[in-house]
Amino acid sequence: MSAAPAAAPRSTRTELFLIDGNSLAYRAFFALPETIATSRGFPTNAIFGFASMLVKILDEHGQRPTLVVWDAGSSGRKEVYADYKAQRSSKPDLLREQWPHLAPLVEAFGYRNVRVEGYEADDVIATLARRAREQGIDVTIVTGDRDALQLVEPGVSVMATSRGITDTKTYERQTVIDRYGIPPELIPDFYGLKGDTSDNIPGVPGIGDKTAAQLLQRFGDLETVLASVDEISGAKRKQNLVEHADDARISKQLATADREVEFEIDLDETAAEEPDRSRLREVFREFELRDPLRRLEEALGEGEEAAPAERADVEVRARAVEVPVAELAGLEGELATLACERVAAPGEEAGAGAAAAEVAAPAAETETAELLEDPDELAPDSPDALEPEGDDALEPEELPADVSAAQALDAADGTPPAPAPATADLPLRFAAYAGGDEVLTGETEAVAALELAWGDRPVVAHDWKAIATLDPPLAPQPGVPPAGSVLALEHDTMVAAYLLDPARRAYPLAELTAEQGIGAHAEGGDAVAERAISARALAERQRAELSERGLERLFAEVELPLVEVLVAMEGTGVALDVTH
Structure with a gap:
C-alpha cells in the first residue's frame, strides 16, 4: 500500500x-x-x-x-x-x-x-x-x-x-x-525603442527586439541612443530615431512600472x-x-496541514451482514445495488478488479425493473450467467454458496461438476443493497453464480461489457445461451455518464459519485459494501438528468443495444488461423 x-x-x-x-x-x-x-x-x-x-x-x-x-x-x-x-x-x-x-x-x-x-x-x-x-x-x-x-x-x-x-x-x-542581452533595469528603454503591440505602445518604427537590444548594449540607455543618432548606421533608421524620439520617450514612460x-x-x-x-x-x-x-x-496530501475533507451532500449508512450467495434471491426491495470485487491473488494489489451492478428486484405485482448499479474502477463481475432449463435446473435457493460458473452450468445440465477453470479459483467479494439498515456481503467464485441467484431480473450496471465478460469463457453447450446474454440490460451507468459528459477521460464510479456529493459508510463492511450503497443514489440522479436533457431515447435505443452487441461479440470471439 x-x-x-x-x-x-x-x-x-x-x-x-x-x-x-x-x-x-x-x-x-x-x-x-x-x-x-x-x-x-x-x-x-x-x-x-x-x-x-x-x-x-x-x-x-x-x-x-x-x-x-x-x-x-x-x-x-x-x-x-x-x-x-x-x-x-x-x-x-x-x-x-x-x-x-x-x-x-x-x-x-x-x-x-x-x-x-x-x-x-x-x-x-x-x-x-x-x-x-x-x-x-x-x-x-x-x-x-x-x-x-x-x-x-x-x-x-x-x-x-x-x-x-x-x-x-x-x-x-x-x-x-x-x-x-540587457539587464532588467533597461527593459523600459527596450520597450521605448521597440514598442509593444499588445499595449499599443508605439516605439520607433523599424526597430524590433534584436535592434533595440543591440542599440542598448552599445549606448547604454534610451537617451544615449537618441543622442548618438549620428553614430548609428542606416539612413532610414537614423531618420526614424530622429522623427520618433518623442514617441520613444513616451513609450518608455508607458512601459515603466x-x-x-x-x-x-x-x-x-x-x-x-x-x-x-x-x-x-x-x-x-x-x-x-x-x-x-x-x-x-x-x-x-492528507497530512495535518490539509484542510478537512468535504462532507457529502448525501450520506447513507448501513450495517454489513455476511451472507451466502444464495440469500441474494431473497433480497427485498424494487431497487437493489450489487457491487463486486475480485479477491486479490497472492502478490496482487487488493481491488485489482471490481465492478458494481444495480439490479431491480421483482416487485410483488409488476415485472418492471427499477435501477441497478455498479462501480467502474473494478472489472471483475460478469452478468453472463446462463439460465438453467429442464427438470434438473437448480432453483436460486438451491445454489451452493461457492459455485463456479462452470460448475453451475454442469449442475444445471444434470452432469457431474467439472473442475473450475484456474482463473475462477479467485473468489469474488460481493455486496448487495436495497435500502434500509443492512447491506448484504459475501464471497462467491463467479459472477455467473450471482446471476443464477437473482435469476432473470433486469440489470442496471456500470460498464456492463466488462462485467458480462469477466468470467472465464466456457465451452459451448447445447441449449445454453452464450455468455453475457441472459440478463436483460436495463441501464449502464458508465454509458450514461459518457452520454452526459463525453469529453471526460474516464468514468470511475467513485469519481462519479463524489462529484454528485454522494457518500456511504458500511459499518463492519468494506469498500465493496460502500460502493453498493453509494451506487444506488448515483443511478437515480443519472436517470433524472438523462430525462431532463432529453437523452432517454438515444440512451435506450442506440447506446444500450450497442453494449449488448459488443458483449455478444466478445463472448463469441473470432477464429484465428494460427498456421498463417
Missing part, C-alpha cells in the same frame, strides 16, 4: 507570491480551446487554466503568502498617450461569463485579492515588490507580461508563463541578460492561509475540473 502524498510544504523563509490576475486569466482564456466547458455547456477554459496555474504553484512551492492583483484602471497612462491599449476590444463574452468566478477561486486557495482603484495590476505589483524587499521579504511575480522583467533584482524573480498556461520560465537577473502607488496594505499580516479544501472541491466539481482537482488533492 503506497503512502499518502505529503501535504504541500510550508515556507521555510519569508517569501511572497504576487500574481497578475488579469494576465493569467487572459492567457488561460486564449491559450485553451473555447470548447472546454461543463457537461451543461458553461465555458470553463479560463477557469480551468487559472485553477491549473494556482495548483501548479501550490504543488511546486507549497502554501506561500500570495496576493492576486487585478487591474482597476490605467494608472494615468491614457492621459499620457490617448491610444494606450486603444486597439483592445472589449472582454470576450465567453471570458466575461467566467470572470466573476475567478476571485472566489483565489480566496478558496487561501490567497488574497488586491485591487487599487485607478491603477493597473503591473504598478500595484511593482509597489508591493518594493515594499516587500524593504522588509526583507523575497518576492516571486507570476505574470505573462514581459515588461515585468524590469522588476527583477536580488530577492525578486519573475515566473513568466510561456506556452500554454502552466509552462513557465523563472527569470533572475542573469536569466534576463541571457535572454534579452510605477513603484510608488499609494494604498494601504500590511505585508506583515499577509500570512499563508490554509486552502479551504471543502470550498475548492465544491468549485472544482461545479466546473468539472477533474484533472486540476486530482492534482490539487495530490498537492494538499
Whole structure:
C-alpha cells in the first residue's frame, strides 16, 4: 500500500507570491480551446487554466503568502498617450461569463485579492515588490507580461508563463541578460525603442527586439541612443530615431512600472492561509475540473496541514451482514445495488478488479425493473450467467454458496461438476443493497453464480461489457445461451455518464459519485459494501438528468443495444488461423 502524498510544504523563509490576475486569466482564456466547458455547456477554459496555474504553484512551492492583483484602471497612462491599449476590444463574452468566478477561486486557495482603484495590476505589483524587499521579504511575480522583467533584482524573480498556461520560465537577473542581452533595469528603454503591440505602445518604427537590444548594449540607455543618432548606421533608421524620439520617450514612460502607488496594505499580516479544501472541491466539481482537482488533492496530501475533507451532500449508512450467495434471491426491495470485487491473488494489489451492478428486484405485482448499479474502477463481475432449463435446473435457493460458473452450468445440465477453470479459483467479494439498515456481503467464485441467484431480473450496471465478460469463457453447450446474454440490460451507468459528459477521460464510479456529493459508510463492511450503497443514489440522479436533457431515447435505443452487441461479440470471439 503506497503512502499518502505529503501535504504541500510550508515556507521555510519569508517569501511572497504576487500574481497578475488579469494576465493569467487572459492567457488561460486564449491559450485553451473555447470548447472546454461543463457537461451543461458553461465555458470553463479560463477557469480551468487559472485553477491549473494556482495548483501548479501550490504543488511546486507549497502554501506561500500570495496576493492576486487585478487591474482597476490605467494608472494615468491614457492621459499620457490617448491610444494606450486603444486597439483592445472589449472582454470576450465567453471570458466575461467566467470572470466573476475567478476571485472566489483565489480566496478558496487561501490567497488574497488586491485591487487599487485607478491603477493597473503591473504598478500595484511593482509597489508591493518594493515594499516587500524593504522588509526583507523575497518576492516571486507570476505574470505573462514581459515588461515585468524590469522588476527583477536580488530577492525578486519573475515566473513568466510561456506556452500554454502552466509552462513557465523563472527569470533572475542573469536569466534576463541571457535572454534579452540587457539587464532588467533597461527593459523600459527596450520597450521605448521597440514598442509593444499588445499595449499599443508605439516605439520607433523599424526597430524590433534584436535592434533595440543591440542599440542598448552599445549606448547604454534610451537617451544615449537618441543622442548618438549620428553614430548609428542606416539612413532610414537614423531618420526614424530622429522623427520618433518623442514617441520613444513616451513609450518608455508607458512601459515603466510605477513603484510608488499609494494604498494601504500590511505585508506583515499577509500570512499563508490554509486552502479551504471543502470550498475548492465544491468549485472544482461545479466546473468539472477533474484533472486540476486530482492534482490539487495530490498537492494538499492528507497530512495535518490539509484542510478537512468535504462532507457529502448525501450520506447513507448501513450495517454489513455476511451472507451466502444464495440469500441474494431473497433480497427485498424494487431497487437493489450489487457491487463486486475480485479477491486479490497472492502478490496482487487488493481491488485489482471490481465492478458494481444495480439490479431491480421483482416487485410483488409488476415485472418492471427499477435501477441497478455498479462501480467502474473494478472489472471483475460478469452478468453472463446462463439460465438453467429442464427438470434438473437448480432453483436460486438451491445454489451452493461457492459455485463456479462452470460448475453451475454442469449442475444445471444434470452432469457431474467439472473442475473450475484456474482463473475462477479467485473468489469474488460481493455486496448487495436495497435500502434500509443492512447491506448484504459475501464471497462467491463467479459472477455467473450471482446471476443464477437473482435469476432473470433486469440489470442496471456500470460498464456492463466488462462485467458480462469477466468470467472465464466456457465451452459451448447445447441449449445454453452464450455468455453475457441472459440478463436483460436495463441501464449502464458508465454509458450514461459518457452520454452526459463525453469529453471526460474516464468514468470511475467513485469519481462519479463524489462529484454528485454522494457518500456511504458500511459499518463492519468494506469498500465493496460502500460502493453498493453509494451506487444506488448515483443511478437515480443519472436517470433524472438523462430525462431532463432529453437523452432517454438515444440512451435506450442506440447506446444500450450497442453494449449488448459488443458483449455478444466478445463472448463469441473470432477464429484465428494460427498456421498463417
